Amino acid sequence: MTSGQGHGVASGWTAEPMPVPELLVRSAARFPQRMALDFMGRRWTYAALLAEARAAAAGFLDLGVEPGTRVGLFLPNTPHYPIGYYGALLAGATVVNFSPLYSPEEVAFQAHDSGTEIMVCLDLAKLWAPMQRLLDDGLLKDLVVGNLPEMLPAAKALGFRLLKRKERQRLPSDPRISAWTTLLRPGEQKPLPTIEPSAIALLQYTGGTTGVPKGAALTHANLSMNAQQLAAIDPQDGARHEGIVLGALPLFHIFANSCVLNRSILSGGSIALQTRFDAGEALATIRRLKPTDLAGVPAMYQAMLDHPDRARTSFASVEQCFSGGAPMSAKLKQRFEAETEARVLEGYGLTETSGVVSVNPYVGERRAGTVGIPLPGTEIRIVDPEQPDRILEPGETGEITVRGPQVMAGYWRRDLGRPEPLPGGWLHTGDLGHVEPGGYLRIVDRSKDMINVGGFKVFPSQVEAALMKDPAVKECLVIAVPDERVGERPKAYVVLKEVAEGHEVPRVEQLLENLSRLVGKHERPAALEILDDLPRTLIGKPDRKALTKREAEARARQSATIDG
Structure with a gap:
């Protein structure tokens, strides 16, 4: 099926494939003095952000960047990220996102697999071990190191230098290491390469359907067109002059890259950047800047509602909240909308789709429990998981496959030096779902998460939905555990709500x-196990893999004890 008209988009609408930095160039030309970034009170206009990105591009070119050179960003949410991101892309590089939460081994694997030659990081002691590992292993040609004080307002910068000196890493003497300020070449004019929209802009690593990290090769066209798709479905796009999004999602994650960074820059919006999500800080930012848009995973919305500062925080400025990464329970959605009077738009996307595939409409029916209708130009087919060539009828549950301008060029192949294309352009997501009347997509589960109980299919999400009906349950996850008699059985992990005094x-x-x-x-x-909290992924959604690993380790220890 193909959609877009359900979002109020005119028939025949198409997105323009363009280099990702062109989003910034065009907005800087239209809105040079509009605020692009706010970071803890320090602001960058569009003109200033573009100037610094161009200065960074000149620095990258001096480091030897050529079209396709892989430049890694090992950064939390600081202005170094958008400046380095657009700067590297202007220089013709391919950006590789690295999570600051990765272990040295994970960073080394990804750096080797991607062929990253240059890395940008901060001089924070807690983040240094992976960088030292890369230097020791000889994987990097250059390491560019920034610091927080250089991005803070003067008073806060002084306070950081005085009070948090121990948090900063003393850098070793190494000719491969240079300072962020050395990278920037303010005012230096260098001829920038011509960038083809088909060139790879970003290698975004994901566990994929096999559990082995793979680099999704996202082209400039993929990323820029997904930003345009998101802008096209917003009836206020172009009409609002001061749209502000809360930038608490990590920019190294595809959700934030598409919905916070590229989407905002395309439309001339402002990003209220936070180094990481903290409910108290998020509420303080809402009071200070009065954002119009929020983007987060359900746990973030829950945390803001439960924080003591919620009572003194008005959400009157917030027009819409985008929720993704994990299903939002009906209870949480109803409560958040009732308390804030902001609409929640649930959507669906993957790393391999540059961020977003479908979303509930801004205007019209926002169907609870669904992830909305496809973005303009996006096709979704439901196929038989065991016979992928057989397309299922509407209402039948099967594997979700996607094709559209935002779908990746393929998974990166280091041995080929290029991505391996998808057959026919169709991405097999590994997610199970069906299409309801009106074109609404409902996710049932991940195919790999489905539990086979003696030949009967059990979807963890359905058991979780039943558990959430218990008034005592705050959160839960269900995984498969081995069973000698029927092969597999579900096991539930539950987080309980706080119990009032005097209650059991x-x-x-x-x-x-x-x-x-x-x-x-x-x-x-x-079995059912009660936890204080669920393990979470990098963006804060409950981590089913972590529980599965924990369960396997516990069973292995138990088996070893019995055998011993």
């Missing part, structure tokens, strides 16, 4: 008994 904490037996009335016999968990 629900027992495991009570929770299982309540659940048994809502699910089939084959769906009933073999």
Whole structure:
């Protein structure tokens, strides 16, 4: 199926493939004095952001960057990121995103697999071990090191230097290391390369469907056109003059790259940048800057509602909140909308799709439990997981496949020095779902998460939805555990709500008994474990893989004890 008209987009609308830096160049020409970034009170206009990106591009060219050179960004949310991102792209480089939460081994694997030659990082002691590993292994040609004080307002910069000196890393003497300020070449005019929209702009690593990290090769066209798709469905785009988005999602993640960075820069919006998500800081930013847009995972919205400062924070300026990364429960959505009077738009996307595939409409029906309708120019097909050539009928559950201008060129192949293209341009997502009347897409589960109980299919999301109906349950996840009799059984992990004084904490037996009335016999968990909190991924969504790994390790220890 193809959609876009359901979002109010005119028939025949198309996006323009362009180099990603062109988003910044055009907005700087239209709105030179408009605020592009706010970082802890220091601001960059569009003209200033473009000037610094061009200065960084000159510095990268001096370091030997050529078209296709891989430049890594190992950065939290500081202005170094957007300046380095657009600067590297202006110089013709391919950006490789690295999470600051990665271990030295994970960083080394990704650097080697991608062929990263230049890395940009900060001089924070807690982030230095992976960089030292890269230097020791000889994987980097150059390491550019910035610091927080150089991006802060004067008073805050002085306070950081005085009070947080121990948090900064003393840099080793190494000719490969240079300072961020040395990279910038203010005012230096260098001829910039011509960038083809088909060139690879970003290698964004993902676990994919195999669990082995793979680099999704996203072209300039993929990223710029996804930004245009998102702008096209916003009825206010072009009409609002001071749109501000809360930039608390990590920019190294594709969700923020598409919905916060490229989308805002395209439309001349402002980004209120936070180094990381903290509910108290987010609420303070809402009070200070009065953003019009929020973007986050459900856990972020929950944390803001539960924070003590929520009572003194008005959300009157917030027009819409984008939620993705994990399903938002109906209870949380209803509560957030009721308390803030802001609309929540749930969407769906993957690393391989440059960010976004579908979203609930701004105007019209926002169908609860669905991820909305496809973006303009996006095709979605539901196919039989066991016979991928067989397309299923509307309403039938199968694997979601996607084709559109935002779908990656393919997975990066270091041995080929290029991506391996997708057959027919169709991406097999590994997600299971179906299409409802009106073109709304409903995600059922990941195919790899489905639990096979003696031949019966059990979808963890359905058991989780039943668990969430228990008034005592705050969050939950369900995974598969081995079972000698039926092969696999579900196991539930639950986080409980705080219990009022004088009330008893629900027992495991009570929770299982309540659940048994809502699910089939084959769906009933073999066990239920109560946790203080669920493990989370880099962007804060509950981490099913971590629980599966924890369960396997526990079983291995138990087996070793029995054998011993």
